[in-house]
Amino acid sequence: MRQLILAAWIFVTVVQPVHAEFTPHFRKFLHESYGVNMAGSLERTDLGLDASLGGMLNDNDRPSKQAVILVHGITNKITRFMPMVHFLHSKGYKSGEVYGTTWGDAGVTPIGLVDMKCSYVKQIRSFIIAVRQYTGTQVDVIAYSMGSPIARKAILGGQCVDTREILGPPLTELIDTFLSVAGANYGSALCVVPIPVGTCNRRTGLHCESAFLQDINNQARYEGSYVYSIFSTTDEKVGFRTCGKPVSPIRGGTGYVKKDGLSHDQVMDNTHHLQMNFISKHAPK
Secondary structure, three states, rough: OOHHHHHHHHHHHHHOOEEEEHHHHHHHHHHHHHHHHHHHHOOOOOHOOOOEEOOOOOOOOOOOEEEEEEEOOOOHHHHHHHHHHHHHHHHHOOOHEEEEOOOOOOOOOOHOOOOOOHHHHHHHHHHHHHHHHHHHOEEEEEEEEEEEHHHHHHOOOOOOOOOOOOOOOHHHHHEEEEEEEEEOOOOOOHOOOOOOOOOOOOOOOOOOHHHHHHHOOOOOOOOOOEEEEEEEEEOOOOEEEEEEOOOOOOOOOOOOEEEEEOOHHHHOOOOHHHHHHHHOOOOOO
């Protein structure tokens, strides 16, 4: 029976691939505004046709809602969050109002070796700027897991801690709501002991005292006009506390929702309505 179930799962996976890419209208805008290379670095077709999403259908398909940018977590593609995309679409959001790109290599690098490189930060920063210019509205950002500190650095700007590249000034004025979901904003409880390379390193890793985390946490309320967090006391990946402090809720933010009994993935997957309320109503209900 187990073999039959596995075979059925493989069959469904093969015959029903996920397709997610920019619309031709958005792709044309990126080509004309930023060049083919930048467009490619945001659409990520090098990873397949399921590594990005968003865009209007034509010039008349103007957004009536603020654009929402989803930022995925460690070793994911953006299509990991297609359930949230479908939920937003079911609530009236159009393709020109929901956007995502894939940072990293979608799991080629083992999870323990992924850190928060300047190149990932620059990609998310460029994406936020491009979507803002394309839609003409402020944007909302929902950032998950490791995607939260990466997105926060993209908004903060300043200097990258690894390459010393200058990113530019904060993008605060472009962001209405920043929502961290199961975010590793102050590290991960799995990184109690720093390791010279990889996810738990002291420069660009999730050790609570890393230079990257100190940089993004030395200032407050730069992420947007409204800053919220959703997290769980039983998150088995990010954890609940590290270095004696809560690891996920953004300090100085507008508010947060603490869940009990939810795993890391459940925080991301079982709170869709809550996430939408924060970006659309600036309230949990």
